[in-house]
Amino acid sequence: MADHNALPLIILAEKFASLPGIGMKSAQRLAYHVMSMDTAAVEEFAQALVNAKKNVHCCSVCCNLTEREICPICGDAERDHSVICVVETPKDVTAFERTREYSGVYHVLHGLLSPIDGVTPDKLHIKELLARIAKGGIEEVIMATNPTVEGDATALYVAGLLKPLGIKVSRLAFGLPVGGMLEYADEVTLFKALENRNYI
């Protein structure tokens, strides 16, 4: 914003622009929108920001985000606590919960190995996973990181740590996405789909 603009508006636009996926143009539009909101609504928004940051933290068991000591999934006696699905982010937990098909528990790594970006194993919540397994009662760990180079590397690294402990480790299946078209599938996906074909 040019210097004829009100300074508090410029500062607010810069804050919006610092969020991922919001450019300076959108940030300015959002800042102007805030001006048209009720004072109470703006204060609630500000309070929601501070509250989320202050009250939400990692579950002491699975490292998913929660405002309690132990998240509702880890605290649910109905779920199968012998199967742990290892994911990158809390968003991935939401994705699995949407399928309504998984009844085990989760472990959130909060990142993927990427030595180039300085993400080494000690930056991820891997030791918390090992501590859970050390307590016993875990039969299977499903590595559900993304099908990317970093996701695969992380899955292999964690699997390498768990195998010697006698834990069954699995990886999500690769193949054609349901509803997808063969002709649009990339060659690696198609190769994986062929390789992992099921006899019917």
Next chain:
Amino acid sequence: MADHNALPLIILAEKFASLPGIGMKSAQRLAYHVMSMDTAAVEEFAQALVNAKKNVHCCSVCCNLTEREICPICGDAERDHSVICVVETPKDVTAFERTREYSGVYHVLHGLLSPIDGVTPDKLHIKELLARIAKGGIEEVIMATNPTVEGDATALYVAGLLKPLGIKVSRLAFGLPVGGMLEYADEVTLFKALENRNYI
């Protein structure tokens, strides 16, 4: 977000989703991003929201947003205070200032006439414009609302109020956008460009 998610996070995502142009999916991503920010940065963001709303208000002369009593443009003695450019929003002031070619002052209506949406003349800052003109010293009013149905209607309405006061009223030129291609111009724009052709 499903009910396994932390409530403060759900509330924050809903606040982001209430902003224009941000869907629930992006809002969730933003809420998760806030979790990864420093506590100090989150508090600054919250403060920026409240500050902008509290300290920024309409300039008592031109109704542009400012944190002062009179905005820097209205307070600038170097500018031509006899020409007023009437725009819809503060963003439009920024757009004109970017051209660096306009040395007059502005008047921000904060909307366009749209009876269907309940925006009647009394909802816009039209009486403030009439009060400025009643004080004298104004030679020309440039109607610089958008080239849309509402923009044209508002321009005509305001022009109808000003003409009897002996004020010169003009409207922005319609024509081809510079750098545009004839073949992509819509028929109304092309007709306007033909009608308003200049002899060279």
